[in-house]
Amino acid sequence: MTAREAYDALLAHSRASADIIAALSLLGWDQQVMLPAQAHAGRANQIGALTAILHRRACDPAMGQWLAACEGSELTAAPATPEAANIRELRRDYDQAVKIPEALAVALAQAASTGQRAWELARKDNDFQAFAPHLQTLLDLSREKAQALGYQTEAYDALLDLYEPGEKAAAIAPVLAELRDAAVDILGRIKDAPAPADLPDGPYDIAAQEKLLRQVTALIGLSPTASRLDVSAHPFSTLIGPGDARITTRFDPADFTKAFFGAVHETGHALYSLGHVGNGHYGTPMGEPASFAVHESQSRLWENQVARSLPFWQHVTPLAAACFPQLADTSPEAMVKAVGAVRPGLIRVDADETTYNLHIILRFELELALIRSDLAVADLPGAWNEKSQAILGLTPPTDALGCLQDVHWSTGAFGYFPTYSLGNIYAACLFEAAGRAIPDLPERMAAGDFAPLRQWLDVNIHAKGRQLPPRTLIAAATGQDPTAAPLVRHLRAKAAAIYGV
Amino acid sequence: MTAREAYDALLAHSRASADIIAALSLLGWDQQVMLPAQAHAGRANQIGALTAILHRRACDPAMGQWLAACEGSELTAAPATPEAANIRELRRDYDQAVKIPEALAVALAQAASTGQRAWELARKDNDFQAFAPHLQTLLDLSREKAQALGYQTEAYDALLDLYEPGEKAAAIAPVLAELRDAAVDILGRIKDAPAPADLPDGPYDIAAQEKLLRQVTALIGLSPTASRLDVSAHPFSTLIGPGDARITTRFDPADFTKAFFGAVHETGHALYSLGHVGNGHYGTPMGEPASFAVHESQSRLWENQVARSLPFWQHVTPLAAACFPQLADTSPEAMVKAVGAVRPGLIRVDADETTYNLHIILRFELELALIRSDLAVADLPGAWNEKSQAILGLTPPTDALGCLQDVHWSTGAFGYFPTYSLGNIYAACLFEAAGRAIPDLPERMAAGDFAPLRQWLDVNIHAKGRQLPPRTLIAAATGQDPTAAPLVRHLRAKAAAIYGV
Known part of the structure; x- marks a missing residue:
């Protein structure tokens, strides 16, 4: 497989994942804007199912092989070309994804879906106690995620880096x-x-x-x-x-x-x-x-x-x-x-x-x-x-x-x-x-x-x-x-x- | 693997597919009720991507193995029990799914998404000519689907049976x-x-x-x-x-x-x-x-x-x-x-x-x-x-x-x-x-x-x-x-x- 072929395979894989992300985005938007009250538990399962599929795709060993075939090739010679940028960023995404076990990714997605619903109700009722167990779960899972991702001095940095590549609390x-x-x-x-x-x-x-x-x-x-x-x-x-x-x-x-x-x-x-x-x-x-x-x-x-x-x-x-x-x-x-x-x-x-x-x-x-x-x-x-x-x-x-x-x-x-x-x-x-x-x-x-x-x-x-x-x-x-x-x-x-x- | 274990695996697989079907249903509902005009091409791709995943799951050879392990077991002894009914109907679905190549399933889903949009515009403009090529594509793909599914005397029966099990044009x-x-x-x-x-x-x-x-x-x-x-x-x-x-x-x-x-x-x-x-x-x-x-x-x-x-x-x-x-x-x-x-x-x-x-x-x-x-x-x-x-x-x-x-x-x-x-x-x-x-x-x-x-x-x-x-x-x-x-x-x-x- 040439570097170009590997690159094309990488991109096709990435594009199909984007379509699944789009469906997940719609499930999330709909949950906040349209969803009937009785449907929240079902929605959490749906988000969990697509998250699992997406996570499996993101950790697909084929990704690792395609990336390895691209890296060091002529495609990465000039760092600001679209090809080099795509390879660099897909490597970042892949390395992050493989560190997070699927069960954790799914648990986080489901806890986020149910947690958001619990927060809505808790805020409406001014009832922190009702929200506290959800927050505890989310905190525990997030700490587990930080450990899985790894960090130098501060677990928080592993989470911050997901939103803002390269930033640190310090x-x-x-x-x-x-x-x-x-x-x-x-x-x-x-x-x-x-x-x-x-x-x-x-x-x-x-x-x-x-x-x-x-x-x-x-x-x-x-x-x-x-x-x-x-x-x-x-x-x-x-x-x-x-x-x-x-x-x-x-x-x-x-x-x-x-x-x-x-x-x-x-x-x-x-x-x-x-x-x-x-x-x-x-x-x-x-x-x-x-x-x-x-x-x-x-x-x-x-x-x-x-x-x-x-x-x-x-x-x-x-x-x-x-x-x-x-x-x-x-x-x-x-x-x-x-x-x-x-x-x-x-x-x-x-x-x-x-x-x-x-x-x-x-x-x-x-x-x-x-x-x-x-x-x-x-x-x-x-x-x-x-x-x-x-x-x-x-x-x-x-x-x-x-x-x-x-x-x-x-x-x-x-x-x-x-x-x-x-x-x-x-x-x-x-x-x-x-x-x-x-x-x-x-x-x-x-x-x-x-x-x-x-x-x-x-x-x-x-x-x-x-x-x-x-x-x-x-x-x-x-x-x-x-x-x-x-x-x-x-x-x-x-x-x-x-x-x- | 016991029949009961196979049955549990079948049902877990079926439930996860149901969550993907839910996401597909939302993509379809949203297309008809909410979607911005410029987003229809993207929506067809999203529907295509999930359809492909679903189709692959529906034809998963593991399904065939689990079904074989269930059929003829004590689970199918009494035909009206939930277990027997689930096994009978999952067999029907599986046999249908494996007959349809993934490329055809995806092409049909995408043609349906773009065809529906074309129909909306054609009806608004009273312009059958604008819709005709879409209808031709859908008809060709549907005939191909009928051939893939198989039938006794009438291709139409293969399609009718998808909506109404056992019915025939005659x-x-x-x-x-x-x-x-x-x-x-x-x-x-x-x-x-x-x-x-x-x-x-x-x-x-x-x-x-x-x-x-x-x-x-x-x-x-x-x-x-x-x-x-x-x-x-x-x-x-x-x-x-x-x-x-x-x-x-x-x-x-x-x-x-x-x-x-x-x-x-x-x-x-x-x-x-x-x-x-x-x-x-x-x-x-x-x-x-x-x-x-x-x-x-x-x-x-x-x-x-x-x-x-x-x-x-x-x-x-x-x-x-x-x-x-x-x-x-x-x-x-x-x-x-x-x-x-x-x-x-x-x-x-x-x-x-x-x-x-x-x-x-x-x-x-x-x-x-x-x-x-x-x-x-x-x-x-x-x-x-x-x-x-x-x-x-x-x-x-x-x-x-x-x-x-x-x-x-x-x-x-x-x-x-x-x-x-x-x-x-x-x-x-x-x-x-x-x-x-x-x-x-x-x-x-x-x-x-x-x-x-x-x-x-x-x-x-x-x-x-x-x-x-x-x-x-x-x-x-x-x-x-x-x-x-x-x-x-x-x-x-x-x-x-x-x-x-």
Whole structure:
């Protein structure tokens, strides 16, 4: 078998697996958006069955033989070619897969499915005890997974690496500290400044909210014929397959900005998804996202860098006023100030840009302690509340508003949270670079023309797939190694514009 | 390996396959109800990938070994035990599966997925030419399938047998002729009788239609926590998995009865589905439907025997009047007459009970000719129109109202249509038997109590799964071999009540 033949076999195998992943993605989307209440146990079995098939495919010894035939051949001579990138990334995936026993992979998938359902009910009933055994199972299985994957100094790193290749807890901690220092500094400066005026009171008609969302997501560039917008308890974005990116939101009649920024955020994810599966490499690593932080950079860029900016609201304020009569007298400037207010709160997904990263620090420290067994599941609510007071200055009155607020741990996604802050950092790096590349970007945005920005992102990030490791990808797109500096600059500039400090 | 061990292995294999079938069912449901327009090609690939996996599992040589170890053992000593029935039916499935090459199974699944999409567009555009190549492909693949399966005298029988075990075209034809004679006779008798008054004009508010549907389907016994009701171009019912039966409808503001009877029909299917998967044998033949005609008997029983009866409307007319103000003065008797009118029309799914079977005769004769190669695809529209004139006395003005009206052939479902008329026949047999078993059934129905009927069906049909072959199942439930006589009696009694003939 020649290296080329082995490579073709590798890719055919990868493409067929992608079709099974698509079915799994649909089972997951449907569980959150459509599934009848009595069907959750059955759904966990279905997810388990496909996960087992997928896992067996991922560990197929033939993969190892094909990879060995490719590695060191002319296909890997130039490291940035699609062939070399696909071989490198399929090797990474294969080496990870063979380390995880099938029984563990299936147990994790089933525990995630039942855990998510238990979390939904527990959050609704504010009943941490009902969720605790599920969390314990997920934690035990995740520790087992970390052991199976292996690590140098920290079990947590094995899990983090699944979301963010190459990152380690020891490298994340100082970056988060930098963001915490910046947040503390900004909060201190604005303490005595007058807060910006709130937006007019609701109710904001739900049908009008949906209309505005569909208008704005299409304006940004999400094609209605390649996407869906639905309602779910926890907003999310998922790619099912080519031409099929789905986002969800939840509507609050008192405050249209929750669904609005949530949907713009998920639209950023969806644009990335459609971009990397639309580059001609679908079903292979070259057609896959680079990492979770890179994914988050795309959602954050549209949500924060774009949709909280003055140029954006110069175009969108009239559209919003056409949907909501109470906004008739609200200027774009007032809108930007209202949606840019810095105000520590209990809920991560409602947090402003500055205090958002404090929520990540809270979770990162707690999940690190859980994985290290320094914190018991039973003690999580107390530890959460203490840390929340210390970091945010607020103690949640209920677990539903505290340690039960996020879906992640209910699916076993330990090591995921830091990618949010990394994503914020990458978003700021990319938006600064896009601004250099597109000198009239503010004017274009004010005219409702988001195509230049979208195209810049598509060429420099979306279409690249997993061609480069995450940090290298951002460095290649921006011309410099990513740091927290652009994000800190952005947050300080915002505070200056809104609070005059 | 003991027979019991082999049996346990068989069942574990069957249950895991059921979870993959569930994922396939979801991919299919989603395609018709949710899928973004750009995602259809990808969806066909996903369906193809899972079909290939499923087909490989169905032909797994281990199945043959396990079956051989079971057959002739103590497990098959008494033919009606769950063990004996599961072994008999898994043998049937295995023997069928090994005859069909994987490439053909995948090609059929993909052609069905793309064919259905092409049909949707062709019907919308009234463009048979656009659909013709898809139909040709599906026909060629279906003939190939019939050859692979084998048959005695008629290729069509190999396909029919997939839907209705043991049935043959030669046995179906005289039964259909009996129904045709009855319809011709009834049409002749009522020709000069005054037609019943139509229901009041629309519009019938769509939201009110949906409200009534949800009320009535729940009243009949479809649990909202184990089902969904959605909108699709072609109404259908599908079981995804345990506790997850999904039905669809389409609303016509001019006529609420279309969605109403459609949804009651699909509810009958859904009740059967939830009944056979809820009998403790999910994932094995004992937890599967007996046949397509038995399935249809459940939908027809609720749609026609129940929901077009006077007792039903004695309870439901006030509910309908609460939804639609224009029904305030309509009596239950007037309702029954209006929804029981006999009037040949072009559209099968809108047909009355008497002329419905004429639509089946039309399709049965045409698909038999297509499979026999007595009719070319290009000549189908002309042949349809000629036969429609001869059988129904009507020529469709467009193909959209003629040979493009049904989804079935677009998914390669040749041999399916006769099961509709068999289902009508079985429904009448069962409703007569239920009436004997539940002497106060009319009074119960008039009081809105459908539980006795539902329970009788659940015990005698739903919970039986594939324990007995279809005709034997009906005979066991009713105490006599099924014939067309109860249906003909029912149709004549209806004509007498409505037209006084």
